[in-house]
Amino acid sequence: MVRRNPNMAKLPTAYLFREISRRKKIFMEKNPTVKVISLGIGDTTEPLPPHVMKGLVDGARKLGTRQGFLGYGDEPGFSELREKIAQKMYGGKVDAEEIFVSDGAKPDIGRFQILFGNNVSVAVQDPAYPVYVDSSVIMGQTGGYDNSARRFDNLVYMPCTPENDFFPDLEHTPRTDLIFFCSPNNPTGAVATRDQLRRLVDFARNNNSIIIFDAAYREFISDPELPKTIFEIEGAREVAIELNSFSKLVGFTGVRLGWSIVPNQLKYDDGSSVKHDWNRVVTTIFNGASNVVQYGGLAALDDEGMKEMERLVSYYVENARIIKEALGIIGLKTYGGSNSPYIWVKFEGETSWDAFSRILQQTCIVTTPGSGFGMSAEGYIRFSAFGHRSDIEEAVRRFDKLLPSKN
Amino acid sequence: MVRRNPNMAKLPTAYLFREISRRKKIFMEKNPTVKVISLGIGDTTEPLPPHVMKGLVDGARKLGTRQGFLGYGDEPGFSELREKIAQKMYGGKVDAEEIFVSDGAKPDIGRFQILFGNNVSVAVQDPAYPVYVDSSVIMGQTGGYDNSARRFDNLVYMPCTPENDFFPDLEHTPRTDLIFFCSPNNPTGAVATRDQLRRLVDFARNNNSIIIFDAAYREFISDPELPKTIFEIEGAREVAIELNSFSKLVGFTGVRLGWSIVPNQLKYDDGSSVKHDWNRVVTTIFNGASNVVQYGGLAALDDEGMKEMERLVSYYVENARIIKEALGIIGLKTYGGSNSPYIWVKFEGETSWDAFSRILQQTCIVTTPGSGFGMSAEGYIRFSAFGHRSDIEEAVRRFDKLLPSKN
Numbered sequence: 168m169v170r171r172n173p174n175m176a177k178l179p180t181a182y183l184f185r186e187i188s189r190r191k192k193i194f195m196e197k198n199p200t201v202k203v204i205s206l207g208i209g210d211t212t213e214p215l216p217p218h219v220m221k222g223l224v225d226g227a228r229k230l231g232t233r234q235g236f237l238g239y240g241d242e243p244g245f246s247e248l249r250e251k252i253a254q255k256m257y258g259g260k261v262d263a264e265e266i267f268v269s270d271g272a273k274p275d276i277g278r279f280q281i282l283f284g285n286n287v288s289v290a291v292q293d294p295a296y297p298v299y300v301d302s303s304v305i306m307g308q309t310g311g312y313d314n315s316a317r318r319f320d321n322l323v324y325m326p327c328t329p330e331n332d333f334f335p336d337l338e339h340t341p342r343t344d345l346i347f348f349c350s351p352n353n354p355t356g357a358v359a360t361r362d363q364l365r366r367l368v369d370f371a372r373n374n375n376s377i378i379i380f381d382a383a384y385r386e387f388i389s390d391p392e393l394p395k396t397i398f399e400i401e402g403a404r405e406v407a408i409e410l411n412s413f414s415k416l417v418g419f420t421g422v423r424l425g426w427s428i429v430p431n432q433l434k435y436d437d438g439s440s441v442k443h444d445w446n447r448v449v450t451t452i453f454n455g456a457s458n459v460v461q462y463g464g465l466a467a468l469d470d471e472g473m474k475e476m477e478r479l480v481s482y483y484v485e486n487a488r489i490i491k492e493a494l495g496i497i498g499l500k501t502y503g504g505s506n507s508p509y510i511w512v513k514f515e516g517e518t519s520w521d522a523f524s525r526i527l528q529q530t531c532i533v534t535t536p537g538s539g540f541g542m543s544a545e546g547y548i549r550f551s552a553f554g555h556r557s558d559i560e561e562a563v564r565r566f567d568k569l570l571p572s573k574n
Numbered sequence: 575m576v577r578r579n580p581n582m583a584k585l586p587t588a589y590l591f592r593e594i595s596r597r598k599k600i601f602m603e604k605n606p607t608v609k610v611i612s613l614g615i616g617d618t619t620e621p622l623p624p625h626v627m628k629g630l631v632d633g634a635r636k637l638g639t640r641q642g643f644l645g646y647g648d649e650p651g652f653s654e655l656r657e658k659i660a661q662k663m664y665g666g667k668v669d670a671e672e673i674f675v676s677d678g679a680k681p682d683i684g685r686f687q688i689l690f691g692n693n694v695s696v697a698v699q700d701p702a703y704p705v706y707v708d709s710s711v712i713m714g715q716t717g718g719y720d721n722s723a724r725r726f727d728n729l730v731y732m733p734c735t736p737e738n739d740f741f742p743d744l745e746h747t748p749r750t751d752l753i754f755f756c757s758p759n760n761p762t763g764a765v766a767t768r769d770q771l772r773r774l775v776d777f778a779r780n781n782n783s784i785i786i787f788d789a790a791y792r793e794f795i796s797d798p799e800l801p802k803t804i805f806e807i808e809g810a811r812e813v814a815i816e817l818n819s820f821s822k823l824v825g826f827t828g829v830r831l832g833w834s835i836v837p838n839q840l841k842y843d844d845g846s847s848v849k850h851d852w853n854r855v856v857t858t859i860f861n862g863a864s865n866v867v868q869y870g871g872l873a874a875l876d877d878e879g880m881k882e883m884e885r886l887v888s889y890y891v892e893n894a895r896i897i898k899e900a901l902g903i904i905g906l907k908t909y910g911g912s913n914s915p916y917i918w919v920k921f922e923g924e925t926s927w928d929a930f931s932r933i934l935q936q937t938c939i940v941t942t943p944g945s946g947f948g949m950s951a952e953g954y955i956r957f958s959a960f961g962h963r964s965d966i967e968e969a970v971r972r973f974d975k976l977l978p979s980k981n
Contacts, residue, residue, distance in 0.1 A: 168782040168841070168842060168843030169690070169694065169751045169752070169782065169783070169784050169842055169843065170693065170694075170751075170842060170843055170844075171842035171843070171844055171846055171851065172689060172690055172691035172693070172851065173691070173693075174691055175689070175691075175851045175854065175855075178854060185857055208646065210645035210646045211645050212643070212645065213640075213643065214637065214638050214639055214640050214642070214643040215634070215637045215638045215643065216638075217638060220634055220635065220637065220638035223630075223634035223637075223866055224631050224634045224635060227622070227627055227630035227631045227634060227866075227870075228627065228631060230621065230622045230627065230630075230825075230828075230829065231621050231622045231623075231624060231627035232621055233620075233621050233962075235621070236619070236620070236621040236622065236825070237828045238617035238618050238619065238825070238827040238828050238960075239615065239617045239827045239828055240828050270677060270830075270861065270864070271861050273859060273860070273861050274681075274859055274860050274861060276859065277685075277688070277858070277859025277860070278684075280859075281684065281688065281712060281713070282579060282582070283576070283579055284579035284580070284581055284582075284714065285692060285714065286577065286579070286580075287576065287577075298858060298859065301858045302858060302859050305688060305855065305858065305859070306688070307691065307692065344576045344577075345576070375575040375576065376576070377576050418637075418643070418645070420645040420646045420861075421637075421644045421645050421646055421647050421862070421864070421865040422637065422864050422865060422866055423677075423861060423862070423863070423864040423865075434575070435575060435576055435577060435578035436575030436576065436577055436578070437577075437578055439578055444578065444579065444582045447582065447585060448582075448712065450592055451684070451705060451708045451709060451712065452680060452681055452683065452684025452687075452705065452709050452712070453680070453681050453684070454677065454678050454680050454681060454827075454830060455828070455830070456830070457677070457828070457829050457830040457864045457866070457867050458828040458829060458830075459630055459634075459829055459864070459866055459867060459870075460864050460866060460867070463634075463866075553645075555640075
């Protein structure tokens with residue numbers, strides 16, 4: 168018989184958000200009459216804006232005509248879309264040839280793991296988006312799961328907590344080949360300052376590491392002092408890859424469109440080009456994002472689409488403000504929630520899953536347990552600002568029912 | 575510095591179809607006035623049929639409404655689509671829960687390689703769709719490339735030629751963990767008979783191997799004696815996975831939609847479920863096919879969509895008949911081309927790339943060199959039947975210009 172992939176066997180539980188939806192389902196079956204509000208997974212809730220939607224519709228219609236039909240496209244995406252991303256999102260400071268359009272950041276992470284293979288060492292922020300860790304485990308870059316430490320062996324965890332301003336203590340971080348870094352951060356909502364990112368880039372340059380920088384929430388940054396892309400930092404082009412996504416910008420979480428940037432200057436120790444190998448991976452095991460969806464992406468980057476994007480993001484930014492304020496009023500200390508759609512809250516004396524269950528029981532609100540993102544986040548809860556305004560308002564009214572923990 | 579993934583370094587050249595389009599581009603630049611006709615890559619050319627297109631349009635419109643908006647969906651796809659595939663494509667003989675909707679067979683192959691990891695042994699038909707081999711190499715399942723043999727070490731090649739009726743000599747094939755098998759075959763156009771598939775399934779059962787059965791061209795089968803799915807064969811559910819795609823059915827090569835089937839009965843040597851691990855891979859590094867596109871898939875499986883599918887496939891089937899007949903008239907021995915969109919031709923005394931270049935020079939027709947699919951196909955050329963009818967008719971008129979090879 169075929170042997171089970173031993174790396175798969177290392178994964179202890181289901182993917183975090185599947186587990187949450189399982190628990191939500193059980194709760195709803197037991198409480199069929201209550202309205203459960205989800206401030207859990209960071210999933211957009213507002214309809215596609217009209218101009219973007221029209222882009223999809225017109226794109227599909229074109230494909231129904233002899234002149235407009237397109238079959239296989241270049242795997243890295245429409246040239247026009249790559250150009251437009253370079254111009255609209257990077258002011259031309261990134262070359263269109265360095266941009267690879269994809270079906271989103273999550274599948275791109277999987278492909279980057281394939282690119283680098285199983286002989287690389289990896290560092291992640293703790294807490295971190297679970298896909299960085301899980302995909303490293305699946306690829307065999309880590310050791311087994313240490314049940315007492317609740318961490319994987321041979322994976323470097325960089326604690327990011329209020330104590331260190333959510334930025335890793337780089338002086339005490341061992342060198343790794345890859346460093347996953349996310350800003351605005353999912354889950355903590357922390358946004359790295361220019362100075363912090365400069366320190367991160369210097370650290371990577373000194374160690375000859377590659378940063379995989381996840382900027383999927385960049386449009387939530389309104390403070391002009393905060394960098395929206397790692398490529399605002401001098402020297403980043405030699406050490407960083409950037410991941411990005413249309414998901415949170417125009418409600419494409421289910422429509423699927425993203426991009427990654429692999430700079431021309433990024434090289435391996437033998438001087439060969441990372442971008443060259445990335446192109447080989449993308450052409451071999453990917454067929455490009457759907458052409459219908461790429462037409463939607465083009466519309467999103469029109470002037471009209473950009474305005475819709477701004478309005479949509481502002482809507483969720485206001486949600487975040489409402490939630491953050493309401494949590495403050497009931498006496499909870501919050502982090503994040505400005506320049507970011509996530510509010511990060513410490514529940515003293517409780518585990519994250521206990522707090523998750525208590526919040527669900529007392530308020531019928533689904534959140535995300537911080538410990539699902541890493542052990543340094545035990546006792547924290549992530550509130551997501553994605554939701555209809557009326558649900559957000561209803562949710563914050565329910566916060567009054569949140570009794571203090573029994574401990 | 576980070577070390578280049580040594581598996582990437584094993585790959586000797588670009589992905590086959592990128593190389594062909596590079597050569598085509600050079601030819602077109604040198605011959606700007608001629609009309610080049612492509613019978614190369616198997617890419618659909620006819621517009622999306624109206625009902626399927628309407629499915630995409632209506633889907634996009636729904637997402638633009640508050641009631642119809644959908645964010646992240648279940649990674650394995652809409653339940654309704656999984657049900658419909660089970661009913662319409664398998665007559666209910668496959669469970670909807672065993673069907674995983676994807677963005678196509680090619681990316682699914684990459685994910686299956688991740689599922690099985692780098693410690694499995696692999697067999698491929700020779701010739702074979704290059705993605706099976708290249709993805710095995712990238713994952714580290716093979717040794718290095720042997721330049722003299724023009725094959726990878728530690729990969730089992732199963733020659734499939736006219737001499738063995740395009741079916742592997744299983745008595746002399748060593749056991750491997752995985753066996754990639756494609757029918758109707760890309761590139762040879764051969765369709766495995768029920769008896770052949772029975773022998774393949776028995777072989778896998780006796781060896782405790784897993785067959786990855788690629789049925790992407792199944793709708794080209796009109797002969798009721800020929801099996802359209804490996805699951806028509808008794809005992810296949812314990813040893814086979816099936817890959818499939820909407821690409822060739824409704825012109826979705828650029829729209830991106832497919833599915834794979836992982837039966838409940840398929841187990842590893844420790845008794846654990848392959849489907850369980852597959853679900854974990856899919857939920858961790860994939861976000862599901864685009865919801866807009868899934869609406870298109872639902873329309874394709876309506877009664878009206880099924881009729882459109884039949885008409886579209888018939889169009890390409892007639893193209894194949896025309897090409898096969900015309901090649902016969904100029905004295906070439908052909909294989910495939912019925913129950914399949916590919917016609918496979920031996921060019922005596924020439925290498926495949928020489929024949930490719932000669933055909934391009936003499937007729938301005940792009941084909942695919944057989945040797946790009948494997949060494950057993952040296953001297954063969956694949957003609958693809960995808961094309962506008964007028965181009966196919968023009969192409970076959972040009973066949974007269976095909977001079978005999980100089981050898």
